[in-house]
Amino acid sequence: MSAPGRSTPPTLALVNVSKSFGAVRALQGVTLELHAGEVHALAGENGAGKSTVVKTFAGVHRPDAGEVRVDGEPVTFNGPADAQAAGVAVIYQEPTLFPDLSVAENIFMGRQPRAGLGRIDRRTVHAETAKLFERLGVALDPQQPARGLSIADQQVVEIAKAISRDARVLIMDEPTAALTGQEVARLFNVTRTLREQGCAILFISHRLEEIFEICQRVTTLRDGTYIGTDPVADLTADDLVRRMVGRDLDALYPKQDVTPGEVALKVSRLTREGAFTDISFQVRRGEIVALAGLVGAGRSEVARAIFGVDRWDAGDVEVAGKKLPPGSPTAAMSAGLALVPEDRRQQGLVMDMSIERNMGLTQLRSLRKETARGPLISRKVERSRAADWALRLQLKYARLSDTVGVLSGGNQQKVVLAKWLATEPTVLIVDEPTRGIDVGTKAEVHRLLSELAAQDLAVLMISSDLPEVIGMADRVLVMHEGRLTAEIARADATEESVMAAATGRAGTGKAA
Amino acid sequence: MTTDTKSAPRGLALGRLLRWETAVTALLVIVFAGGAGFSPDFANTDNLSFALGDLSEIALIALPMTLLVVCGQVDLSVASVLGLCSALTGKMWDNGMAIETIIPIVLVVGVVCGLVNGLLVTRLGLPSLAVTIGTMTLYRGLAYVVLGTGAISEFPTQYTNMATESIPGTPIPYPIALFAVLAVITAVVLHATGVGRSLFAIGSQEDAAYFAGIRVKRLKLILFVVSGLVAGFAGIVYTLRYGSARADNGLGLELTVIAAVLLGGIDFDGGKGTLGGVIAAVLLIGLLRNLLMLNDVSTEVQSIVTGLLLIISVLTPRLIAVVREAQGRRRGARPAVPAAAP
Numbered sequence: 001m002s003a004p005g006r007s008t009p010p011t012l013a014l015v016n017v018s019k020s021f022g023a024v025r026a027l028q029g030v031t032l033e034l035h036a037g038e039v040h041a042l043a044g045e046n047g048a049g050k051s052t053v054v055k056t057f058a059g060v061h062r063p064d065a066g067e068v069r070v071d072g073e074p075v076t077f078n079g080p081a082d083a084q085a086a087g088v089a090v091i092y093q094e095p096t097l098f099p100d101l102s103v104a105e106n107i108f109m110g111r112q113p114r115a116g117l118g119r120i121d122r123r124t125v126h127a128e129t130a131k132l133f134e135r136l137g138v139a140l141d142p143q144q145p146a147r148g149l150s151i152a153d154q155q156v157v158e159i160a161k162a163i164s165r166d167a168r169v170l171i172m173d174e175p176t177a178a179l180t181g182q183e184v185a186r187l188f189n190v191t192r193t194l195r196e197q198g199c200a201i202l203f204i205s206h207r208l209e210e211i212f213e214i215c216q217r218v219t220t221l222r223d224g225t226y227i228g229t230d231p232v233a234d235l236t237a238d239d240l241v242r243r244m245v246g247r248d249l250d251a252l253y254p255k256q257d258v259t260p261g262e263v264a265l266k267v268s269r270l271t272r273e274g275a276f277t278d279i280s281f282q283v284r285r286g287e288i289v290a291l292a293g294l295v296g297a298g299r300s301e302v303a304r305a306i307f308g309v310d311r312w313d314a315g316d317v318e319v320a321g322k323k324l325p326p327g328s329p330t331a332a333m334s335a336g337l338a339l340v341p342e343d344r345r346q347q348g349l350v351m352d353m354s355i356e357r358n359m360g361l362t363q364l365r366s367l368r369k370e371t372a373r374g375p376l377i378s379r380k381v382e383r384s385r386a387a388d389w390a391l392r393l394q395l396k397y398a399r400l401s402d403t404v405g406v407l408s409g410g411n412q413q414k415v416v417l418a419k420w421l422a423t424e425p426t427v428l429i430v431d432e433p434t435r436g437i438d439v440g441t442k443a444e445v446h447r448l449l450s451e452l453a454a455q456d457l458a459v460l461m462i463s464s465d466l467p468e469v470i471g472m473a474d475r476v477l478v479m480h481e482g483r484l485t486a487e488i489a490r491a492d493a494t495e496e497s498v499m500a501a502a503t504g505r506a507g508t509g510k511a512a
Numbered sequence: 513m514t515t516d517t518k519s520a521p522r523g524l525a526l527g528r529l530l531r532w533e534t535a536v537t538a539l540l541v542i543v544f545a546g547g548a549g550f551s552p553d554f555a556n557t558d559n560l561s562f563a564l565g566d567l568s569e570i571a572l573i574a575l576p577m578t579l580l581v582v583c584g585q586v587d588l589s590v591a592s593v594l595g596l597c598s599a600l601t602g603k604m605w606d607n608g609m610a611i612e613t614i615i616p617i618v619l620v621v622g623v624v625c626g627l628v629n630g631l632l633v634t635r636l637g638l639p640s641l642a643v644t645i646g647t648m649t650l651y652r653g654l655a656y657v658v659l660g661t662g663a664i665s666e667f668p669t670q671y672t673n674m675a676t677e678s679i680p681g682t683p684i685p686y687p688i689a690l691f692a693v694l695a696v697i698t699a700v701v702l703h704a705t706g707v708g709r710s711l712f713a714i715g716s717q718e719d720a721a722y723f724a725g726i727r728v729k730r731l732k733l734i735l736f737v738v739s740g741l742v743a744g745f746a747g748i749v750y751t752l753r754y755g756s757a758r759a760d761n762g763l764g765l766e767l768t769v770i771a772a773v774l775l776g777g778i779d780f781d782g783g784k785g786t787l788g789g790v791i792a793a794v795l796l797i798g799l800l801r802n803l804l805m806l807n808d809v810s811t812e813v814q815s816i817v818t819g820l821l822l823i824i825s826v827l828t829p830r831l832i833a834v835v836r837e838a839q840g841r842r843r844g845a846r847p848a849v850p851a852a853a854p
Contacts, residue, residue, distance in 0.1 A: 309723060333725040341723050350717045352783055361713055361724045364706030376704045419724070 009072025011200040012036050012057060012088060012169045017066035019052055024408065026052040027065070027092035030226045032198040032219050034169055039191060041211040041232065042204045043244050044221035047465075050204055053221070054173050057202070058090045059083030068200065090171045093178060093295070095154040100148035104129035106146050132160040135197075136190045148192045151296065152183035159190060170194060171202045176210055176463065178295040181503045188214050206466065208237050222246050245467075253471025254447050256454050260474070261285035263297030263321075264458035265337075265427040267306060275301035276482040279315070283427060288449060288459040290473035292466070293502045297479040299462045300342050303429050307339040308332040320426050333362070336426030340416050340433060342462070348416040349404050356386035356400040357421045389418035394444065410441030417448065428452065431462040446472055466495045480504045532777040532829065533789035540796045541722050544734040547799060551806045561683035563802035565676060568687035568753065569594060569746040569762060571794045573769045574776075575691075575698045578790045580640075581773050582702065584715040584782030585633065585732060588644040590743040591765035592651035593625045595758075597747025599655040602664030602757020623737055625651055630736030634729040640736075648766070654760050655759035664757040666811060675752035687749050699787040707731070715782025746809015764815075771818050775825035797821065 010033035019027040034040050044050050047378055055061045056068065059077030067074045070086045077083045097106045097212050104125045105112070113128075115121035129142035138156050146157065155175055162170055163195035172191075176184045191214060195201060203215055212232055217293035218364045220227040220243040227243050265283040270276070283289045291299045297302045304310045306317050318324070319335040332339075341347035349358050360367055360382045367385075384442045386400050399409060404415055413433065421427065433449070434442040449472065453459050469476055476493045478486040478501035484503035548555035573590050580587055597618045604614045625647070632643045678685050684692075702708040713721040714728055722728050751757045774780055776790030777795070797818065804814050 307723075329722065329725045330727055339723065343719075346717065347719045347723045350713045350720045351785075352716045353713065357709065361709070361721070361726070364709055364726075368706055374698070375706070377706055377709065 008036070009243065010069070011071060012064070012086075013069040013072075014053065014056060015067045015069060017056060017063040017068070019056065019061055019064050026224050027056075027063075027221075028225045030221065032202075032226075032229070034202055036168070036198045036200050037195055038217060039195055039201045039203050039215045041215035041218035042202055042221070043208075043211060043218050043240060045244055048221040048244070049224040050221060051173070052224070054202075054204070055173055056092060057083065057088055057169070057171055059088070084165065087166060087168035088171065089165065089167035089169065090173060091155055091158045091162065091175055091324055091424040093174045094151060095158040097149070097154055097157060100145060102126075102143050102145055103140060103149070103157055104142035106157055107132070107164055117476075122489070128164070129160065130314040132164055135163070135193070136160060137193055138190060141476040150183070151178045152180075152187065154363045155179075155187065156190065159194075163194070167199070169200045169202070171204075173204050174206065175203075176205055176207065180294075180413070184210070206464075208240055208495075211240070212237070220244055254443075255288065255450050255472050255474075258286040258454055258474070260287045261456060264319065265306070265460065266316075266318040267302075268316040268318075270302065270305060270312050270317065272301060272305050272310060272312045275305075275310075278480070279479075279484055281477055281484065281487070283458040283460050285426075285456045285458050286453050287474045288453050288461055288472055290469040290476045291460060291462045291479065292464075292469045292481035292498050295464060297502065298482040299479050300431050302479070303339060303341075303431050303460070303462055306332070306336055307429060309339075333423060334493040336424075338362075338420035338423055338425035338428045340413075340420055340428070342435075344409070344412055344416060349412060351405040352403055354401045355390070355395075355397055355404050355407070355415055356383050358415055359386045359389060359422060362419050363425050385422065386418075390423060393418055393448065408441075410445075413437055413445065415439070417445070421452070425457065427458045427460065429460045432464065433461060433466060434463075434465065457498075466498060469493070469498060470495065478502050533786055533792065536776060536789055536792045536796060540792050540799065543796060543799050543803070546802045553806050556802060557683045559802065559806070561678055561685060563798050564683070564688045565678075565685035565753070566802065567794060567798040568675075568685065568691065569750050569765060570768050570797070571688065571691045571771060572694070572742055572746050572749070572850070573739075573765070574772050574790055574794050575694055575787075576735060576742050577769050577773050577787070578776070578778055578787055579698065579702060579711060580735050581770075581778045581780060582715050582736065582782060582785060583711040583732065584718065585640040585735065586644065586770065586780075587626075587629060587640065587736060587739045587743075588766050588770075589625065589647040589651055590739060590746075590769060591762040592648045592655065593622055593740055593743035594747040594750055594762040594765065595660065595760060596625065596651045596655040597622055597744040598751040598757045598761040599659035599759045601748055601751045605757070606668060607666045611808060612666065615690070618748055619741060619744050622740045622747070624740070625744070626740020627733075629740065630733035633736065634733050652759070652763075659757065659759045661759065665755050667752055667755055667757075672752045672755050674747050674828075687753070690749040691780050695787065695791055700789050711715075712781060712783055715779075715784070717783075755821060768784075768797065768818055771822040771825070775821055777825075780826065781827075793825075 013031070013033040015031055017027055017030045018025070030053065032040075032042070032053060036255060042050050042053060052061060053057065056063060059080045059082050062077065068077060069075065075086065077086070098109065101109070107129050108125050112120040113124040126142045132140070133140050136156065136159065140153060140156060146154065149157065159170065179187065191203070203211070205211060215232050217229055217233065218232050218240065219229040220240070222244060227246070257476060263282045264285045267282070268280050270279040279302055281289070289300065293299050301310065305312045308324065308327050308329040308331060316323055319332070319337055322335055325331050345351060347348055350361065363385070364377065367382055368375055383400060389395070390397060390400065394419070395414050396411050398459055404412060407415065430449070434445050437445065446468070448463070449459055461472060470493050473493065474490050476488040476498055477484055478488065478498055480502055481504065485504065488501070490495055553559055573594075575589065577587060600618050600621060604617065605611065629640070629644055629647055632638050633640045646666070662799055674686055676685065679689055702711065710721060710726045710731060713724065713726060714731065718728060750761050754761070772793045773790055776785065776793035778785030778790060800817060801814055804817060
C-alpha cells in the first residue's frame with residue numbers, strides 16, 4: 001500500500017538511543033526508523049548490538065538515552081506487554097509453541113473466544129486461524145498439534161499469532177538461520193504479503209543475499225554504534241560488508257598456515273539415530289577443521305557423541321589411534337579430547353563456583369597427585385594454576401575466588417577454554433566458540449585457536465558464523481540434515497559455497 | 513568450628529553462607545546458655561550426655577544426607593530403612609541368631625535398600641524425591657511384613673550398653689563418638705577432596721559437571737548406597753538404644769534429619785553449604801528437643817518446633833537475599849569456610 005514515504009512518521013523508531021550494560025556499551029546513538037510498508041534490514045556482525053535493538057523494540061530493555069517512538073510519539077515500554085500493546089511482535093529464530101496444543105490453540109492462547117459456560121469456542125478458533133493462514137497465503141492445518149511442525153511452520157504460526165493480535169511491526173530475528181531454501185522462499189512470500197498489507201518489518205539475517213532480496217533499506221551497526229541507513233538498491237554486497245566490518249578482516253581471523261601432522265581424531269561412519277548418519281572425517285594435528293551447517297543440522301550432536309556425552313549407535317571414534325568407548329566423557333578426556341560446549345552457562349561452567357574452581361574442575365585428579373597429600377586437593381596448586389591460565393588468556397577478573405557468573409561472556413568463555421586447555425588435550429572441539437562475545441575478545445579467541453593449532457593441537461570448530469568459518473578453518477566440513485554434504489578446502493571456501501552445501505543445494509566441494 | 517583463615521578468601525556466595533553457619537552456631541550457644549537458666553536439670557553432664565545420645569540416629573544419618581542434598585538429591589527413605597533394619601534385627605534375634613551374625617546381614621540389607629534407590633535414580637533418571645517417597649512406603653511396609661505390629665525386646669545388655677553408655681571418663685556416648693569420627697571424615701571428603709568438589713559441581717549444575725568428565729551417576733549411586741548403609745546401621749543403634757525392635761521405629765525421623773541439613777545452611781537446590789553448619793544444626797535441634805522434654809512439652813509441640821525450624825531455615829536465606837537485593841549491596845565479608853568438624 002504505502003511506500004516508505006517520509007511524509008508520515010515512522011511506525012516504530014529508535015532515535016539516538018544509547019544503552020550500556022555495566023561497563024559494556026551495547027548501543028550508542030542508534031537511530032532506526034521502521035516505516036509502514038517496508039522491510040528494513042538490520043545488519044552487523046555478532047556483538048554489533050542487533051539483539052539489543054530487538055530487545056529495546058520488544059520492551060525488554062529500556063534505553064539509557066534517546067527515545068523509542070511509535071507513530072512519531074515518544075513512548076516508554078515498561079515491559080514486553082507494553083510493546084505488544086503498541087503492536088510490536090517479535091518472531092524469534094526458534095519459536096516456542098506449546099507442543100501439545102493445536103496450531104489454532106497456540107495462536108489464540110490466553111484470549112480464546114468463549115462459547116456458553118466459559119468453554120473455549122473451538123469452531124471459531126479454527127475458523128479464525130484458517131482465515132489468518134489464507135491471508136498469509138500458507139497451507140497449514142489449524143487443528144494439527146504444534147508438536148512435529150518444522151521450525152519454518154512454527155515461525156509461520158508465530159507470525160499468524162502476531163497478525164491476529166493486530167501487530168503493525170514485525171521483528172524477525174534471524175528467522176532464516178534454520179530454514180531450507182524452499183522454506184526461506186515461502187517465508188519471504190509471507191513477508192511480502194504482510195508488507196503489502198502495511199506492516200513495518202525489521203529483518204535480521206547473516207545472509208547478505210537475503211537482505212538484497214527482500215529488504216528496501218538497511219541500517220548498519222558496528223560495535224554498538226550507528227553506521228548509517230541506506231536504500232538497499234544503492235549498495236553492493238561488498239559495500240555492506242565494509243560497513244559491517246569496518247576493519248581489516250585479517251586481524252579478526254589471524255589464521256596461520258600450518259602443515260598438518262598425523263591424524264589426531266578419526267571419526268568413522270558415526271551414526272546416532274534421529275540426530276546424524278554416517279559421519280566420517282579426520283582432523284590432523286595442527287589443523288583447524290570447521291564443521292558448518294544450519295542450526296539443527298546435527299553438528300553439536302556429533303560433537304556431543306564424539307566426546308561421549310551422548311551415546312552413538314554405530315561407528316567408531318579414534319583419538320590418536322585409540323578407539324573410544326561410546327558414552328563416556330571420562331574416557332574421552334583421558335584419551336586427550338576436550339569439548340568447549342555450545343551452552344556456556346549450562347554446560348561449560350558451574351555458574352555459582354569461583355573462577356579457580358571452575359578451571360580446576362577438569363583436573364581434580366591431577367590437583368590431587370601433585371600434592372602428595374593423599375586424596376586431598378591442594379588449593380594452593382589450584383590457585384596458582386588458575387592464575388597462570390588467567391594470565392596466559394588475558395582474563396579480566398577481580399579475584400580468582402569470585403564466582404564465574406560476574407565475568408562478561410567473553411571472559412567466561414576464556415575460563416571454559418582454560419579449564420579444557422589445562423587438561424593438555426590432543427583434540428580440542430569448540431562449539432560456537434565466539435557466540436555472544438564482543439568483537440575484541442572474539443579476535444583474541446581466534447588468535448588463541450590459531451596459536452594452539454600451530455602448537456600441534458587438532459581443533460574441530462563448530463560455528464554458525466560464516467566469516468569465522470571461512471577466516472579460521474583449514475578445511476570446512478558441511479552438514480545438512482544430519483549428514484556430511486561437503487568438504488571444502490580453505491582455498492575454495494566462500495560464504496556461497498558453504499551456504500549452498502548447508503542448505504542442501506548441490507555441494508560445490510567433493511563429498512566427504 | 514568456624515575458624516577464620518585469611519589465606520583462603522572465598523567468593524561472595526560462600527561468605528554469605530558462612531554467616532548463616534555462624535548464626536546457627538550463635539543460636540546454639542544462646543539456646544545452651546538460655547537453657548541453663550530455663551531448667552535446672554539442663555546443664556549437667558548426665559542430661560547433656562543423654563541429649564547427645566538421643567541424637568545418635570539423626571546425627572549419623574545427617575552425614576550422608578548432607579552429601580546427598582549438596583549434590584541436589586534427597587533420600588526420604590532413611591527412616592524406613594532404619595525401621596526395616598530394626599525389625600530385621602529383632603526378628604533374627606528372636607529366631608536365636610547371634611548379634612555378631614545379625615549386624616552384617618542387616619548392614620547388607622541397608623546397602624541393598626540404598627542400591628535400589630540409587631539405581632532407580634541413576635539408571636532410570638527418576639527424581640530422587642519421587643523415588644524415595646515410594647521406597648519410604650515400600651521399606652516401611654516390608655518392616656511390617658517382617659515383624660507385624662509386635663515388638664521384640666530383651667536384647668543382651670552387653671550390646672544395649674554399647675548403644676547407651678558413654679566412653680568411660682567422658683560424657684560422650686559411644687554412638688556419638690562414632691559420629692564424631694565419621695563427621696570428620698565426611699567433612700574432609702566434602703570440603704577438601706575431588707569427590708567433594710564434584711558433589712558441589714553436580715548440585716550446582718549437573719550438566720556442566722557431566723561435561724567436565726565427572727562421573728555423575730556413579731557418585732550419586734555411591735551416595736545412595738552409603739545413605740542406606742548408615743540408615744541400616746542407625747536401625748541397629750536405635751534398636752539397641754531403646755532395647756526394642758518395632759516396625760514403626762524411627763517413624764518420621766527423615767524429616768528431622770532434613771530439617772537439620774537445611775537449618776545447617778545446605779541449599780535444598782544443591783551446590784551450597786558446609787558440613788560444619790549441619791553439625792551445629794543437629795546439636796541445636798538436640799538441645800531444643802531436650803529443653804522441651806525437660807519442660808514436659810508434649811511430643812506434638814516438639815514436632816511443631818521442628819517444623820517451624822525447617823520453614824525458617826528455608827525462608828530466611830530468601831528473605832536475606834531479598835533484603836540484600838533491595839539494598840543493592842555487592843560486598844559481604846569473605847572469610848573462609850572451615851573444613852573441619854568439632
